[in-house]
Amino acid sequence: MGMRKFTEDFKREAVRLVQTSGRTIEQVADDLGIGRSTLGKWLAKHREADLLSGPHEDTARELARLRKENEILRAERDLLKKAAAFFAGNKSMTFRHIDTAEKAMPIGRKCALFGVSVSGYYAWKSRRPSRRQLDDMVFLAHIRSQFSLSHETYGSPRMTVELQEDGITVGRHRVARLMRENGLKARQKRRFKKTTDSAHDGPVAPNMLDQDFAAGGPDQKWGADISYIWTAEGWLYLAVVVDLFSRRIVGWATSDRMKKDLALTALKRALATRQPLPGLIHHSDRGSQYCSGDYRKLLANHKIVASMSGKGNCYDNAMVETVFKTIKSELIWRTIWQSRSQADNAIGRYIDGFYNPVRRHSALGYRSPCRFEAEAA
Secondary structure, three states, X not given: OXXXXXXHHHHHXXXXXXXXXXXXXXXXXXXXXXXXXXXXXXXXXXXXXXXXXXXOOOHHHXXXXXXXXXXXXXXXXXXXXXXXXXXXXXXXXXXXXXXXXXXXXXXXXXXXXXXXXXXXXXXXXXXOOOHHHHHHHHHHHHHHHHHHHOOOOOOHHHHHHHHHHOOOOOOHHHHHHHHHHOXXXXXXXXXXXXXXXXXXXXXXXXXXXXXOOOOOOOXXXXXXXXXXXXXXXXXXXXXXXXXXXXXXXXXXXXXXXXXXXXXXXXXXXXXXXXXXXXXXXXXXXXXXXXXXXXXXXXXXXXXXXXXXXXXXXXXXHHHHHHHHHHHHHHOHHHOOOXXXXXXXXXXXHHHHHHHOOOOOEHHHOOEOHHHHHHHHO
16 A cells, blocks of 8 residues: 555644544544554644744743753754864765764754755765765774774874875875864873972083984983872872983883982883993983982993983973873873872883884884884894
8 A cells, every 4th residue: 555645634633633532542543544653743743833832821831842942942053063064065064964963853954954955865865875985984994993093192194104004095184084074183282290309419410412312323312301190199200211213212110209219210121121332321300310329320330421401491301201291191191090000000001012112203204113213223
């Protein structure tokens, strides 16, 4: 049997029978020879129209009408707000947003809000995706995967290099568009607060670097510094030693106190791992940890040349501070750490499992520190 068409008068009469006859929807539907769900939809539509037709003398009905009206207005407002990024005259993007947004709102109302036709929407929906759209779907799947692996830190430049090295031929502008359209935005860096205890009587080494961070190979210039991370248990301090050639963190340590043993532990780990030749320049700020007798003795025993920043000049150790900014923006600031051990474990996984072997650095031609050193060998 073909689909029957009912006049508006017939629909109103059917609704009136439900409201006045004392019979159930099922009974009225059977009497009229129509589907029960169809009659239920007519009744619901009538009630909504009745609510919106106010004002009503009955206070409860008027409140219900106003609530319904506000609900519709809020839904329409939110829909337009969310869709702002999809405009710019692109009907395909508009239809896509209509298809996914606010399922409870009728298609006709959504199309009217965006100034497009219902027939155009259904024509778009039934149209098979183009070759370019299919390629975009494949690219987006790879982008989502790599974005997750990068701890949501890669923007379009690093992402493009990552995909191209995986054998995927795609341009940066296309990657940027797909990331923008799908809300894949890299974490932004925040300002970094740093403290240095330089109020001490320890000897200060001359500035051998003078902001020249370039190195011809690994283990020629190291930079060292200390920063801190807040946890629910209190501060956790992080000391690192960075190879300025590759930006590789060659030694690191954490502690609940910012004492000389913290910096010493990081240095000892760097020495054990790298075993540098004599003549390496070790640069730090003028903090008491780096001016201590034990620290200076350890450097001298390995014939390492000590270098320190000028007084109050934060740019003299900018390379290491940049490393700290990266760690904080990509790891520390994204989590509320409940304990020092939790933060310590996460830092270890980040440095040894991602930063050194995987993370792409723009200054290294979008290569990881480990790869950069391997290619230079």
